[in-house]
Amino acid sequence: MRINYKPQDRFDFAIFLPMIFLIIAGLLAIYSSTVNHPTAHGNFQKQLYWAVFSVLIFFIIYYLPQQTFRMFAIVTYLAAIFFLIAVLAIGKTVYGSKSWFGFGGFGFQPSEFAKLATILMLAYWLTYKSRDINNFKDIGVALLIGFVPVILIMLEPDTGTSFVFVFITIALIFWSGISLFGMFVVLSPGVMVVASLFGVHVFLIALILVVIALFFFKKDLFNSISVFVINLASGFFFNYAYAVLKPHQQKRISSFLNPYADPLGAGYNALQAKVAIGSGGFFGKGFLHGNQTQLRFIPEQWTDFIYCVIGEEFGFIGSVIVVTLFFVIFMRLLKLSSTAKDKFSVLVIVGVLTLLFSHFAINVGMNIGIAPVIGLPLPFLSYGGSSLLVDVVLLGIVLNVYRNRKLHT
Amino acid sequence: MNDTIFGSVFRKRIFFLMVVGFFAACVMQLFNMQIIEHPIYSEKSDENSVKPIHQMAPRGIFYDRNHKVLVGNKPSFTLRIIPAEYDKKLTPYLEAILGVNPGYIDHILKQNETYSKYIPRKIAKDVSFKVIAWYEENSAKLPGVDYVMETQRDYSFGVMGAHMFGYSKEIPSEVLERRKNEYDIGDEIGFNGIEKTYENILRGKKGTKYVLVDSKQKTIGRYKNGAEDESAIKGDDLILTIDKDAQEVAEEEFKDKRGAVVAIDPTNGDILAFLSSPEYDLKDFATVTSNDVWKKLNNDPDKPMFNRASMSIYSPGSTFKMISAIAALEDGVIDTNFTVNCRGGLQFGDRFFKCLHVHGTVNITTAIEHSCNTFFYQLILKNGLDRWSKYARKFGFGKKSGLDISEESSGIVPSTSYYDKVFGKGRWTKGLLVSLGIGQGELSVTPLQLAQYIGLIANFGKSARPHFLKGYVDAETNNYVEVKPQYYDLGISRKTFDIVRHALYLVVNGSGTATNIKMPDIAIAGKTGTAQNPHGKDHSIFIGFAPYDNPKIAVAVIVENAGFGSLVAAPIARDIIKAYLQKDKKDEKVNQNLANAVAAQGGKKSEN
Known part of the structure; x- marks a missing residue:
């Protein structure tokens, strides 16, 4: 039986159009923040080429056979790990982290590519034949898939990006139907880390709560003791981890707590970003008329602080429109996650959602002062070719799933 | 999907809540920053970038x-x-x-x-x-x-x-x-x-x-x-109000002298010349004043930074005698028939108060003309301390004139209460009075006060508060704004002034103490004074006005440690008077033209 599909049945405009609008908003903001800049005035043109290139790739991805992603998951992932190791050896150091390959005028970030690869690999592993998500071994492998890139990226070091891999891994394990106990095993070490931040007393209380929880789970002694030991170790681990953080990263955490304490130091960017957005008012100061932006009060504004260009020059209206476009994409991804019928596609969509949402929440959050200053680009808007390409490709995969969803009914 | 105790719908709902919750938080925070707190951020932004x-x-x-x-x-x-x-x-x-x-x-x-x-x-x-x-x-x-x-x-x-x-x-x-x-x-x-x-x-x-x-x-x-x-x-x-020519003459004459000059237009209180010598050079103060200059000025024993003309207090000497004369004549204590026989001084109690000469029989006119001390010893005793003190204050002594610079002293005019305070009630004698009669003793005045006083005598008790500012040109409208002098009248009879002024005329033009400065074309009237000074030679003082019939300038000159008033101070006063009056004649027409021009300009502006 042949069915005549309407275009919107095969192509989800509710994702594609917001994405295009966001890319355009990003280009405008990049233009505004670099047009008068002595060294960065070429960025708009570069980003424009990347945008056109990315959209072309988007359609190629869209038309690929659906099996492609599943088939190439392992290869992609191994390639990504290879690149992550290679970049540590021969990469270019930019802003203190070794995260770039340079090819002539263009750069490429393997960690961006690794996001795509890790989502595919996790989705592949978690949906392979009769995977038991509550089996310690299977969880262990899933965690390993997620945490190998985390550790490699931390070595660059690019802490912000490595967080995103943690979120993706946890989200996919969670969505796969891990049991309450399994989730407890995965999450409680993280809780212990946070608890240890607040000193010995809080740490001890948390440890007691872990013991009580273990008692109620009524697992065998071996399991219970193992989990307890893992928790205890992760609490102590944090002190070492904090010491591993670069001083500027430690400072970023403390300057988030009180950005006004050191207005010219680490808190400077956060403060100036808030001033830029706040001074935009309801309608904004107008395109190219934001003095914070035009007078370059925020260094490298076209990367992590691109959102405050929108906030300053297009005001509350522009800021809310951008946030809403993201909101539409996220809602749509959630909706698609229940329409797609095969588990692999669902997990890919959830992975994409987690990735875009964590970037969005951390980036916008730090621009408006409700999240710490962690260097993560804003998807589709921030300057940077590899990041834009990967984000667009991810949505291309989602639309590929959408295109093929009817075939499974 | 894998259905465990965590249903997939439940898991989806957690994702949903996170997305919606963060979206709501974003919009709320944006609303807060861009609408409620917008003015604060806006101000910060302007401070940032507008200098x-x-x-x-x-x-x-x-x-x-x-x-x-x-x-x-x-x-x-x-x-x-x-x-x-x-x-x-x-x-x-x-x-x-x-x-x-x-x-x-x-x-x-x-x-x-x-x-x-x-x-x-x-x-x-x-x-x-x-x-x-x-x-x-x-x-x-x-x-x-x-x-x-x-x-x-x-x-x-x-x-x-x-x-x-x-x-x-x-x-x-x-x-x-x-x-x-x-x-x-x-x-x-x-x-x-x-x-x-x-x-x-x-x-x-x-x-x-x-x-x-x-x-x-x-x-x-x-x-x-x-x-x-x-x-x-x-x-x-x-x-x-300054007259540049008169000021230049005063400065020239004082180049190697210490002292002060104040010249006033008696009809309106305009200060025509104002000098304290030695001076300091304002050029040293035009930019940053060097430490060397400061040191030099501060260590100079002649105190060049000190404004002698309105702050330094001197004994007025004989120039003060007209206060006694006016007080006595005005209040009817004496008339022109009252005479004193001068035998070279006055024995008062156990002390002899000297006169410079033996003047014989003198009346009020000859006593002023020849500056007879004996007459004025007697007269202050007849007047009494408080009458004398009251008239001295009337003529502006013992208080600030209200000059439009803040460097001004009030001087001292003793009175009963003053002596009571200084010596104690009943613990001082009338002997103190006798010295006051010839402008010595506890009395002290500023050169500015002397100029104001001789101006009042010149203009029959009518004048205006001494001042430097005639008017100003408003820079925004280019209009000339005249500052009106504050006129006042002492209310003393013309008859009294006629007697005293005539005597002052004779000082210069009769056989008095300053005939050396008599001029053929300008009638100067005035009074010499020699102020005793505990620190050295007497100060030479002259106060005078001219022309006698229609006074246009009143001047007080004090030259420190220079001896007799007639010899040093009087010629300086004459030169200043000459510089002002002779030029005054010459420039009258020019002045009139200037005034017309300014008036015309002002009128045109107000029409617009």
């Missing part, structure tokens, strides 16, 4: 009563370096051109190292025009070097007048603390004399240019294309 550059307003110029410049302004060049654009290789050349020691520029640049490299540093003030010409020729080869033109006072117009003009200087921090709303750090403020009194109209209005700066303070462009800029408005020019 005001203040332009000093030139102070108003001082003109004399005939519109001749007394104190002007001249451009002054300040050389600056903008470190961000400056090439350190230029330093040796610059230092050679400026004539400063090697290392000077480095030192200044080091001092302000922590400030942004785009803020210009002033490296030399009051740079000569030669240097600027050199700069203009070579500016292409001097990146990061520029200059700004400011104005400074110009004192090259032939008069000194330091004590009346005063000077302005950078506002001291304690004054700035009080007047934060009106002044900024580094502003000039009138510090003394006329510069201080008329600060409010002299200072003008500072201009402000708004420029946009980036986060490194580098100037990017103008703010709103200069729409908010305000140009500086020059201060109002002052038309002073």
Whole structure:
């Protein structure tokens, strides 16, 4: 039986159009923040080429056979790990982290590519034949898939990006139907880390709560003791981890707590970003008329602080429109996650959602002062070719799933 | 899907709640920042990037009563370096051109190292025009070097007048603390004399240019294309009552003398000449005053910074005798028939009070003419202390005249209560009075008070408060604004003044004590005085007015440690009178034309 599909049945405009609008908003903001800049005035043109290139790739991805992603998951992932190791050896150091390959005028970030690869690999592993998500071994492998890139990226070091891999891994394990106990095993070490931040007393209380929880789970002694030991170790681990953080990263955490304490130091960017957005008012100061932006009060504004260009020059209206476009994409991804019928596609969509949402929440959050200053680009808007390409490709995969969803009914 | 105790719908709902929750938090925070707290951020943003550059307003110029410049302004060049654009290789050349020691520029640049490299540093003030010409020729080869033109006072117009003009200087921090709303750090403020009194109209209005700066303070462009800029408005020019010619003569005569001159127009209180000698040179105060100059001025035993004309208190000597005469005549204590037989002095109690000569029988007129002490010893006893004291105060002694500079002393006029306070009630005798009769003793006056007093006698008890300001030219409208003198009348009869004035006429033109200054064409009347001085030779004093029939100038001259009044002070007074009156005749027509021109200009403005 042949069915005549309407275009919107095969192509989800509710994702594609917001994405295009966001890319355009990003280009405008990049233009505004670099047009008068002595060294960065070429960025708009570069980003424009990347945008056109990315959209072309988007359609190629869209038309690929659906099996492609599943088939190439392992290869992609191994390639990504290879690149992550290679970049540590021969990469270019930019802003203190070794995260770039340079090819002539263009750069490429393997960690961006690794996001795509890790989502595919996790989705592949978690949906392979009769995977038991509550089996310690299977969880262990899933965690390993997620945490190998985390550790490699931390070595660059690019802490912000490595967080995103943690979120993706946890989200996919969670969505796969891990049991309450399994989730407890995965999450409680993280809780212990946070608890240890607040000193010995809080740490001890948390440890007691872990013991009580273990008692109620009524697992065998071996399991219970193992989990307890893992928790205890992760609490102590944090002190070492904090010491591993670069001083500027430690400072970023403390300057988030009180950005006004050191207005010219680490808190400077956060403060100036808030001033830029706040001074935009309801309608904004107008395109190219934001003095914070035009007078370059925020260094490298076209990367992590691109959102405050929108906030300053297009005001509350522009800021809310951008946030809403993201909101539409996220809602749509959630909706698609229940329409797609095969588990692999669902997990890919959830992975994409987690990735875009964590970037969005951390980036916008730090621009408006409700999240710490962690260097993560804003998807589709921030300057940077590899990041834009990967984000667009991810949505291309989602639309590929959408295109093929009817075939499974 | 895998259905465990965690249903997939439940898991999906957690994702949903996170997305919706964060979206709501974003919109709320944006609403809070961009709408509720918008004014706070907006202000911060403006402070960030709009920088005001203040332009000093030139102070108003001082003109004399005939519109001749007394104190002007001249451009002054300040050389600056903008470190961000400056090439350190230029330093040796610059230092050679400026004539400063090697290392000077480095030192200044080091001092302000922590400030942004785009803020210009002033490296030399009051740079000569030669240097600027050199700069203009070579500016292409001097990146990061520029200059700004400011104005400074110009004192090259032939008069000194330091004590009346005063000077302005950078506002001291304690004054700035009080007047934060009106002044900024580094502003000039009138510090003394006329510069201080008329600060409010002299200072003008500072201009402000708004420029946009980036986060490194580098100037990017103008703010709103200069729409908010305000140009500086020059201060109002002052038309002073001073007569430049008379002032010049006074200064010339006092070149090697210490003392003071005050000349007043008795009809309206205009101060025509005002001098305290030795003077200090205002040129030393036009820019930054060097420590050497300060030290020299402060250590000079002649105290050149001290304003003798209105602050120093002297014994008036015989010039004070007219107070006794007027008091006695006006209150009917004596009349012209009252005589005293002068045998060279007066025995009072156990003390003999001397007269300079044996004058024989003298009445009020001859007593003034010949300055007979015996007569005035008697007269003050007849008057009594309090009558004398009351009249002395009437003529302005013992209190400030209200002159429009703040450097003024009140002097001392003793009275019963004064002596009671100093010596105790009943513990002083009338012997103290006798000295007061000839202007000695506890009495002390300022040269300004003496000029005011002789002016009142000249003009039959009618005059106006002494003042320096005739009017000013409003810099914004260009209108001349006249300042009306504050007239007053002592209410003393013409008959009394006729007797006293006649006697003063005889002092110069009869057979009195100052016949040496008699002039063929100008009738001067006056009185000599010799003030005893515990610290050295007597002070020579002369007070007088002219012309006798229609007084236009009253003058008081004190020359310290110079002996008899007639010999030193009187000729100076005559020269000042001559300089003023003879020119006055000549310039009357010019004056009239000027007045017409100013009136015409004012009229035209108000029509617009």
